[in-house]
Amino acid sequence: MSIVKDMSLAPSGHQKIQWVRDFMPALSGIEERFRREKPFAGLTIAVSVHLEAKTANLGLVLREGGAEVHLTGCNPLSTQDDVAAAVADSGVATYGVHGVSMEEYENLLVETLKCRPHLIVDDGGDLINLLGGKCAQYGDRLIGGCEETTTGIHRLYARQREGILPCPMMAVNDAKAKHYYDNKYGTGQSTWDAIMHTTNLIVAGKTVVVAGYGWCGKGIAMRAKGMGANVVVTEVDPFKALDATMENFRVMSMDEAAKIGDIFVTATGCKDVIVERHFKMMKNNAVLCNSGHFDCEVDVAALRAMAAETFPRRQNIEGFRLPDGRVLNVLAEGRLVNLAGGNGHPAEIMDMSFAVQALSLEWLAKHREGLEKKIYLVPDEIDDQIARVKLAAMGLSIDALTQEQKAYLAGWEG
Incomplete structure (x- = not known):
């Protein structure tokens, strides 16, 4: 039943x-x-x-x-x-x-x-x-x-x-059909679909901080850049950080990025990516959301404990007013924003x-x-x-290797 x-x-x-x-x-x-x-x-x-x-x-x-x-x-x-x-x-x-x-x-x-x-x-x-x-x-x-x-x-x-x-x-x-296609292009589009629908705010001209530059992070950063955002990437992997740099994204620690970001999107699969010390440095009305699987990347519990009050701002947006008067906005309770705040x-x-x-x-x-x-x-x-x-x-066709080409690729002769 x-x-x-x-x-x-x-x-x-x-x-x-x-x-x-x-x-x-x-x-x-x-x-x-x-x-x-x-x-x-x-x-x-x-x-x-x-x-x-x-x-x-x-x-x-x-x-x-x-x-x-x-x-x-x-x-x-x-x-x-x-x-x-x-x-x-x-x-x-x-x-x-x-x-x-x-x-x-x-x-x-x-x-x-x-x-x-x-x-x-x-x-x-x-x-x-x-x-x-x-x-x-x-x-x-x-x-x-x-x-x-x-x-x-x-x-x-x-x-x-x-x-x-x-x-x-x-x-x-x-699988290639999953992480090349789904994680990069699916997460990239659906994350921004959800953020824009939920907030009704413009992306162009804002500083977007993307935490994590795996396949999901690549898609999120790529789409933010395409919509005119100034994109910052935070990473723990030096090669992924270099990759982001080669794509002309600014790379810095979250301690630095927290001071300048307008929209924060986590996509690391880890916990405690944005925590209390970062909240203390953020701009008034910064937007925080998560595209990792679990709701532990943004420490919403710590933010709640810091807040002088919390209040609903729009559907799927909770405002956290800090003692100094700044408000930080959390989308979809810190859960997967593209599904909890969108259609996936x-x-x-x-x-x-x-x-x-x-x-x-x-x-x-x-x-x-x-x-x-x-x-x-x-x-x-x-x-x-x-x-x-x-x-x-999709109505597309590609070339196929000839037997001679297959033999050439498989062999050691010049």
């Missing part, structure tokens, strides 16, 4: 799902084949990804492949109640309500895992955390799973090092990411015998297949 806020919201959700399906051709092609071949016949799949229209589409595609699908969110503020109602109305077991407490959120994850899944799709490691702990009893049928995001991959490797990975896992985030990545972007998920799950199902409890990389043939399908859907 599904757990959603209000089934009467389903018509709006169906409309959203149909819209994105029209712009996800790679996944549509996979769905057609899955419908014929039923690669997941007899298997149960639990999916924990941001519960919005693109994720709903993935759930429906997996169901067409013969799976019993149980769908939930991976962040209490990114669930869209109308989409949850619609996918439940379509016959997929769905557990998601927008704005629940962290305790209620975990309870929804637990309800999802009670299906005793054979396969999982995780986003940030919440399902794996439960299956390796309080929900271990629901993992007795596990074949393996896929991880969607950078933070989740880091946590998987930490588990692998300690020998406590509960099942084989595919590092979907490390564009459909065309998630088309590739979720195509990787679908084909990686199929690979796990086919190779279930002999898999070890370790992290597997997405095979190159899956990556290349998705890229070629995407190019074809």
Whole structure:
């Protein structure tokens, strides 16, 4: 039985799902084949990804492949109640309500895992955390799973090092179709979509501080620059800092950047990136938001403790008035701004990411015998297949190596 806020919201959700399906051709092609071949016949799949229209589409595609699908969110503020109602109305077991407490959120994850899944799709490691702990009893049928995001991959490797990975896992985030395309272009656009919609402020002429210059940070900085912002990058990796410098971004420490920034966007996957000492130096009306997976990059708790008062400024913006009268503005409670304050990545972007998920799950199902409890990389043939399908859907063609060229590249002769 599904757990959603209000089934009467389903018509709006169906409309959203149909819209994105029209712009996800790679996944549509996979769905057609899955419908014929039923690669997941007899298997149960639990999916924990941001519960919005693109994720709903993935759930429906997996169901067409013969799976019993149980769908939930991976962040209490990114669930869209109308989409949850619609996918439940379509016959997929769905557990998601927008704005629940962290305790209620975990309870929804637990309800999802009670299906005793054979396969999982995780986003940030919440399902794996439960299956390796309080929900271990629901993992007795596990074949393996896929991880969607950078933070989740880091946590998987930490588990692998300690020998406590509960099942084989595919590092979907490390696929070329994911981090080249989704992390850079998806995060870059969706972050600024959310910031501009939430604040109704101009970007041009402002000093934007981007914390972290990984694939997500690159996309955020690139789009800010394109809209006329003066971009500052903060980093802990010297080579990423040099890379940002070569792109003509100013590089400095957060201690320096805190004094000059108008908009701060964190994208590090780490904690305590912007903390109390930085708040003390910031301009009046500075805007703070996060595009990393968890809400620990901006220390909102410390800011709350410092504030003389807090007050709502607009939907998804909380003002923190400091004792000296300055106000700092936090978007979406410091959670993932592009989803908690927006609609997430564009459909065309998630088309590739979720195509990787679908084909990686199929690979796990086919190779279930002999898999070890370790992290597997997405095979190159899956990556290349998705890229070629995407190019074809866009009406683009590329060259192909001749046999002579392949021999030349493979050989050592001049």
